[in-house]
Amino acid sequence: MRPDLAALVRHLLPAPDPAQRPELQLLYRMLLDYPERGGKGIRSELLLLSAQAYGVQPGSAAWNRALWLAVTLELFQNWVLIHDDIADDSEERRGQPALHRTYGVPLALNAGDALHAYMWEALLNADLPAAYPEILNMIHRTAEGQHLDLAWMEHREWNLTPADYLEMVQLKTAYYTVVVPLRLGALAGGYAPPSEFGAAGTALGAAFQIRDDVLNLIGDAQLYGKEIGGDLLEGKRTLILLRWLEDAPADQRAIFLAQMNLPRSEKNTAAMTDLLGWLKESGAVAYAQQVADEHAGRGLALLTRALEGAPEQQAGAQILALVSGLARREA
Amino acid sequence: MRPDLAALVRHLLPAPDPAQRPELQLLYRMLLDYPERGGKGIRSELLLLSAQAYGVQPGSAAWNRALWLAVTLELFQNWVLIHDDIADDSEERRGQPALHRTYGVPLALNAGDALHAYMWEALLNADLPAAYPEILNMIHRTAEGQHLDLAWMEHREWNLTPADYLEMVQLKTAYYTVVVPLRLGALAGGYAPPSEFGAAGTALGAAFQIRDDVLNLIGDAQLYGKEIGGDLLEGKRTLILLRWLEDAPADQRAIFLAQMNLPRSEKNTAAMTDLLGWLKESGAVAYAQQVADEHAGRGLALLTRALEGAPEQQAGAQILALVSGLARREA
Numbered sequence: 001m002r003p004d005l006a007a008l009v010r011h012l013l014p015a016p017d018p019a020q021r022p023e024l025q026l027l028y029r030m031l032l033d034y035p036e037r038g039g040k041g042i043r044s045e046l047l048l049l050s051a052q053a054y055g056v057q058p059g060s061a062a063w064n065r066a067l068w069l070a071v072t073l074e075l076f077q078n079w080v081l082i083h084d085d086i087a088d089d090s091e092e093r094r095g096q097p098a099l100h101r102t103y104g105v106p107l108a109l110n111a112g113d114a115l116h117a118y119m120w121e122a123l124l125n126a127d128l129p130a131a132y133p134e135i136l137n138m139i140h141r142t143a144e145g146q147h148l149d150l151a152w153m154e155h156r157e158w159n160l161t162p163a164d165y166l167e168m169v170q171l172k173t174a175y176y177t178v179v180v181p182l183r184l185g186a187l188a189g190g191y192a193p194p195s196e197f198g199a200a201g202t203a204l205g206a207a208f209q210i211r212d213d214v215l216n217l218i219g220d221a222q223l224y225g226k227e228i229g230g231d232l233l234e235g236k237r238t239l240i241l242l243r244w245l246e247d248a249p250a251d252q253r254a255i256f257l258a259q260m261n262l263p264r265s266e267k268n269t270a271a272m273t274d275l276l277g278w279l280k281e282s283g284a285v286a287y288a289q290q291v292a293d294e295h296a297g298r299g300l301a302l303l304t305r306a307l308e309g310a311p312e313q314q315a316g317a318q319i320l321a322l323v324s325g326l327a328r329r330e331a
Numbered sequence: 332m333r334p335d336l337a338a339l340v341r342h343l344l345p346a347p348d349p350a351q352r353p354e355l356q357l358l359y360r361m362l363l364d365y366p367e368r369g370g371k372g373i374r375s376e377l378l379l380l381s382a383q384a385y386g387v388q389p390g391s392a393a394w395n396r397a398l399w400l401a402v403t404l405e406l407f408q409n410w411v412l413i414h415d416d417i418a419d420d421s422e423e424r425r426g427q428p429a430l431h432r433t434y435g436v437p438l439a440l441n442a443g444d445a446l447h448a449y450m451w452e453a454l455l456n457a458d459l460p461a462a463y464p465e466i467l468n469m470i471h472r473t474a475e476g477q478h479l480d481l482a483w484m485e486h487r488e489w490n491l492t493p494a495d496y497l498e499m500v501q502l503k504t505a506y507y508t509v510v511v512p513l514r515l516g517a518l519a520g521g522y523a524p525p526s527e528f529g530a531a532g533t534a535l536g537a538a539f540q541i542r543d544d545v546l547n548l549i550g551d552a553q554l555y556g557k558e559i560g561g562d563l564l565e566g567k568r569t570l571i572l573l574r575w576l577e578d579a580p581a582d583q584r585a586i587f588l589a590q591m592n593l594p595r596s597e598k599n600t601a602a603m604t605d606l607l608g609w610l611k612e613s614g615a616v617a618y619a620q621q622v623a624d625e626h627a628g629r630g631l632a633l634l635t636r637a638l639e640g641a642p643e644q645q646a647g648a649q650i651l652a653l654v655s656g657l658a659r660r661e662a
Binding site: 088118 | 419
């Protein structure tokens with residue numbers, strides 16, 4: 001997170017203080033834990049660039065509002081990650097143990113809820129009433145996407161198409177990663193967000209997520225920073241798997257489904273290595289990368305047109321550079 | 332829940348519709364599930380009576396605001412219960428299986444988060460900016476109380492005094508049950524809430540929770556509606572247990588601590604029956620009821636004085652009748 005945003009987060013969240021009960025100090029340390037692990041801060045960066053494209057000058061009162069909106073997005077991501085890690089029983093987050101692995105599910109669940117409330121306090125500090133429906137829409141859509149993803153896992157649902165996957169990631173990833181940051185930036189500048197931000201952001205959000213799914217399988221572990229193959233072990237439905245399943249030989253498909261019905265700890269390493277080979281050989285990984293490229297190209301074209309109406313073209317160009325870099329990222 | 336509030340909840344939450352994806356219909360049914368199980372609606376009742384005491388006329392624009400504030404409290408309680416039930420791995424809620432027992436932890440956790448966001452939407456509908464810091468304070472304090480309660484269980488902490496218990500329940504129960512409903516009612520009427528609502532509400536909230544703890548041990552199962560002894564099986568720190576531990580014979584204390592270190596399913600039924608007998612014989616249950624009575628008496632006296640400044644004395648009298656009934660309840 002940028003230093004100016006990190007300072008606002010520290011200002012907003014209660015500081016652990018030796019004069020408090022030790023248990024409350026623990027809660028306050030838990031609230032700061034994920035925010036201080038240093039996420040990439042892509043969403044807040046996109047929001048702040050969008051605000052600058054719409055005429056918000058760093059240092060102005062409107063900039064202060066934009067900074068609090070950026071803190072809102074950062075806190076949103078962090079409470080969602082705490083709860084996602086519980087739902088997926090993830091081992092790690094940003095190179096350290098997931099919060100519930102250190103403190104147990106009950107305390108981590110409650111800390112996520114507390115951080116959710118502080119997110120709304122950050123939004124109140126932004127003092128921009130037009131932002132409230134944006135944040136509500138963002139949470140509602142993200143929760144729907146998360147529900148689709150989790151319901152498919154819970155119900156062992158593999159009878160899914162690439163279109164199902166795209167609907168899920170548009171809800172789960174695209175709104176909070178692209179659509180809402182872009183819209184909030186325009187609103188911070190006093191502009192009505194261009195309607196094309198919706199289609200541009202959903203295409204780009206899907207492209208980023210598919211790229212992430214590809215890196216999760218074939219990325220460089222050092223660069224990527226997450227466990228390679230982690231999505232497979234967690235049984236995540238990805239475009240790669242759904243495309244592969246469409247044409248997979250019956251014997252491979254049977255082995256795959258048997259492995260997917262096992263908990264992570266019981267999955268067979270050799271079978272997972274075989275599966276990874278099949279996915280690459282089948283062309284499903286290349287197909288997914290191609291779909292990501294198509295979405296990125298369409299999203300960039302739409303976004304380029306949408307930003308033509310922005311008053312500060314230099315910041316607009318930085319937005320396009322940021323999102324096209326993300327669509328091609330290795331990490 | 333009152334029919335007028337239930338209608339607003341239905342208006343606010345998305346309706347499951349056969350035209351939607353089946354998974355999303357499931358999410359929307361999950362959101363409605365706890366709110367439609369028919370809680371007692373004590374907090375919303377207290378808020379609406381407080382609003383009337385402060386001059387809000389049913390049917391007025393201010394009444395509409397008060398109704399949305401009441402919906403906010405109801406949705407708060409419902410998302411908190413979904414998450415509490417996960418944290419405690421409770422079996423039942425209001426006579427039906429807890430949400431995560433039917434749908435699994437990941438989907439229930441996410442549904443609780445989604446309901447939390449709809450709570451903020453209800454608050455926006457109330458269109459009363461002065462209510463926002465009240466709701467933030469309520470969630471922050473409740474999360475702190477919940478954290479104390481859960482941290483003691485997680486860390487097997489029994490080195491606690493009655494004062495620790497009272498601090499925990501004031502945070503966990505009193506704010507959202509009494510203090511904030513009273514304050515929101517005054518604010519809905521355009522009045523600054525009397526400062527005595529704080530001390531009155533924390534005393535009354537503690538009284539209600541201690542009464543609930545007593546009923547959980549010695550209540551009439553039919554009337555009480557929850558499993559008698561459930562708190563013991565879940566290892567909840569109660570005033571009764573902490574008082575008993577202060578003077579418990581060493582052998583009883585050893586049996587108790589050994590049982591408390593076991594998961595619920597492995598607790599020994601005979602030992603739990605013995606424990607219940609010791610608690611009653613020791614006078615710890617009677618002591619807790621006495622503390623509850625003292626808190627109720629002090630809270631009622633403070634509240635009576637605070638409400639003397641309210642313009643509508645008839646509604647003020649109804650508030651006093653409601654809270655004194657709750658302090659003596661059998662169910």
